[in-house]
Amino acid sequence: MRINTVLCDLLGIQYPIIQGGMAWVATAELAAAVSEAGALGVIGAGNLPPEAVQREIQRVRSLTSKPFGVNVFLLSPFSAGVMEVIVDERVPVVTTGAGNPGKYMALLKAAGVKVLSVVSTVNMAKRLERAGVDAVIAEGMECGGHIGQIASMPLVPQIVDAVEIPVVAAGGIYDGRGLVAALALGASGVQMGTRFVCATECTVHRDYKKAIIVARDRSTVVIGRTTGHPVRVLDNKLARQVLQAETQRGSGAEIEGFAEGALKCAVVDGDTEYGCLMAGQVAAMVTREESCQQIIDHVMATAYEALERLGGVTAG
Ligand SMILES: Cc1cc2nc3c(=O)[nH]c(=O)nc-3n(C[C@H](O)[C@H](O)[C@H](O)COP(=O)(O)O)c2cc1C
Incomplete structure (x- = not known):
């Protein structure tokens, strides 16, 4: 059994998992390790100037030959310059946060860059589909960092029903149970952030990781x-x-x-x-530091377990 979705084909990846591009957190080391493990690693450009983003891109390239992406925070004063670097460096995938990437679409499409945009409402998903993005990332308010108002469980199926392009579910996903649930809601894959903060290859301070590891359900x-x-x-x-x-x-x-x-x-x-x-609400489920390969393998193994369990369900 293999979980192969349109997202895998769109991005050229083995597993339908994207690592959220997190400002300050998602460095070249993390992105490269995630990509090497068969998912999509993403550099978090945050408010970094274009030259710094370029260095991160080149560092990823020195660590992996697999596809990777850059997350562009559209409110950054440097976002236009970062988009130019992305095109110059022929980065295969861009994810965008905090707005509408419409004004960059012609540039990115001409360069063959795949564009996936984070949305937290149905209206935004429809608008960005019209703007030409390749997929939307429907992000529920369980997630870490900036949030919308709607939880993943109601948000994802509403967006799936509203657009034709693939939908990636984000917010509240820790393991394969979350991945299978997202697929059941109609998503083509997931984006995970909080769990990757505690990846071995993530260079954040160890005390930040410890705080996530000891977090409980209401933390x-x-x-x-x-x-x-x-x-x-x-x-x-x-x-x-x-x-x-x-x-x-x-x-x-x-x-x-x-x-x-x-x-x-x-x-x-x-x-x-x-x-x-x-950090998102799944911080409570993160109990140790693990390599990106271990994280991806665990998500996939538990997804197959969940599918097997569901295969045994009979309508009653
Ligand atoms: C520490 C941290 C920083 C983040 N920074 C960004 C960011 O710069 N841009 C962005 O689009 N999303 C950002 N996010 C959101 C993630 O990309 C991802 O969508 C989210 O973490 C998924 O939900 P989860 O935390 O429940 O796994 C951040 C999340 C965390 C935990």
Whole structure:
């Protein structure tokens, strides 16, 4: 039995799994290890300038000859320059977050780049399909980092029904049970972020990984709702300070400033008290550091187990 979906054909990968392109977290080492393991590794460009993204792309190329992608944060002041680097370097796949990549579509399509865009509403999925993206990544609010308002379980099938292009489910997926559930909802694959933060090849500070490993079912909170840009993080002193400021003052701009830069503080300095520990609700399921190969193998093995179990279900 082999789980082969249109996503595998679209991206030239063995397994229908994409590693979320996470700012500061998804470096060349992580992306290359995921791609080597048969899924799609993605560099998180975040707010990096084009030259830095170019170096990461070249580093991935020195580590793997398999397909990989770059995630472009469309609100970054450097996003236009990063798109040019992507085209110059002939990167095979781009994933986009925080907006509509419409103005870059002609450039990317002419260069043969596959474009997958993160969406959290049905309307956005339809708009981006019209803009010509190759697939949408339907991201539920269980995920780590910036979130929408709708959970994966209702979001994914609504988007599957609304568009013709492939849909990738993201948010709340830890193992093969999540993958099979996503396929059952009509998705062609999954994107996972939080579990990969604890990959051996992920270069984030060990204390950030430890915080995810000890996390329980209610360990994440959502900060920044008053700014219009809510973010799911592990509960810590920073999160409580922001939540308190939001209740007392509701000063959006100030709170936005609070969280900005705090992700770097968590990733690089390992500040688990005042760093912004972005993580999704599946943090509770992550119990150890594992290599990307072990993670992918585990997701696929448990997917086959889940399918076998379901094969035994009889209508009653
Ligand atoms: C630490 C962290 C940073 C993230 N940064 C980005 C980002 O820069 N761009 C983006 O499109 N998504 C970002 N995400 C979302 C992931 O790409 C992915 O869609 C999400 O983590 C999937 O849900 P999960 O966390 O439940 O696995 C981030 C997620 C995490 C946990």
